Amino acid sequence: MHTLFISDLHLTPTRPDLTAAFQHLMQHRAPQADALYILGDLFDFWIGDDDPGEFAQTIKATFKHLTSSGTPCYFVQGNRDFLVGKRFARETGVQLLAEKTRIDLYGKPIVIMHGDTLCLEDVRYLQFRKKVHQPWLQWIYYRLPFSMKQRIVSKVKQDVRMDKQSKSIAIMDVTQAEVERVMSEYQVDMMIHGHTHRPDIHHFHLDGLEKTRIVLGDWDHEISVLEYHQDASYRLLHQPVSQ
Structure with missing residues (x-):
């Protein structure tokens, strides 16, 4: 028995190889698992449900x-x-979780999240995030014609690319103090997240106890999947996208 975790696939019509790799996982590996968790950025940009x-x-049908x-x-x-919302959930059968969620994984409490809010040094992004997560702004956006949403998202894409090019790698990584704060708040010894595109397994001590932070990788050049087993063993697996 095992559970799968993935994140940062950044699926887009311009990368059919990624879509094919995702569909292969959904058709051949995910059905053998007890559950599949997607920790954000499944899409390069999701315009709306x-x-x-x-x-x-196609993606909705694959989930369904x-x-x-x-x-x-x-x-x-x-x-x-x-902007993945309730309509997407209804049409796919996917269950939406809070941005930070404590789950029971075969008896072990774990906190899962995308990971962007752990990057406290990325001040410009966090300011942008606070703005676009305002309920009133999203209420207006949801009611716009789809063609207008496309133009807005196209502009956001350009701004994101430019902003990312001007940032150091350190700014876009997590802040350890925030990692420790979240794990203490949720009273867990393990955290799983994505976002940074730095797949790794980190061990550290906090309050005299060993903690583990697992970072999922992105799918730009290779598939990254965390396989967590009932006996508490786990593997962070990588393979070329083309396979």
Whole structure:
């Protein structure tokens, strides 16, 4: 028995190889798991649940096939797909989780999240995040014509690319003190997140106890999957996207 965790696939119509790799996982590996958790940025940018395009419908159908077969699928919104909402959940059978969620994984309490809010040095991004997560602003956005949403997101994409090019790698990594604060708040010894594109398993001590932080990798050049087993063993697996 095992559970799968993935994040930062950044699926987009311009990368059919990533879509094919995702579909392969959903059709061949995920059905063998007890559950699948997606910790944000499944999409490079999600414009809205009303997206009528073939790409969006294909991804929705892929999820629906998995959840209808009996495998539960959980979704934590990321910084690129925070607009995934209730309609997406209804149409796919995916269960949306809070941005930080404490789960019971085979008897072990674990906190899962996308990871963007751990990066306290990335001040400009956190200011942007606070703005776009305002309920009134999202209420207005949801009611815009889809074509207008496309233009808005296109502009945001350009701004994000430019902003990212001007940042140091250190700014875009997590702040250890915030990691420790969150783990203490949720009273857990393990955290799983994505966002930083730095797959690794970190061990450290806090209040005399060993803690573990597992960072999921992105899917730009290789598939990154965390496989967590019932006996509390786990593997962070990588393989080329083309396989």
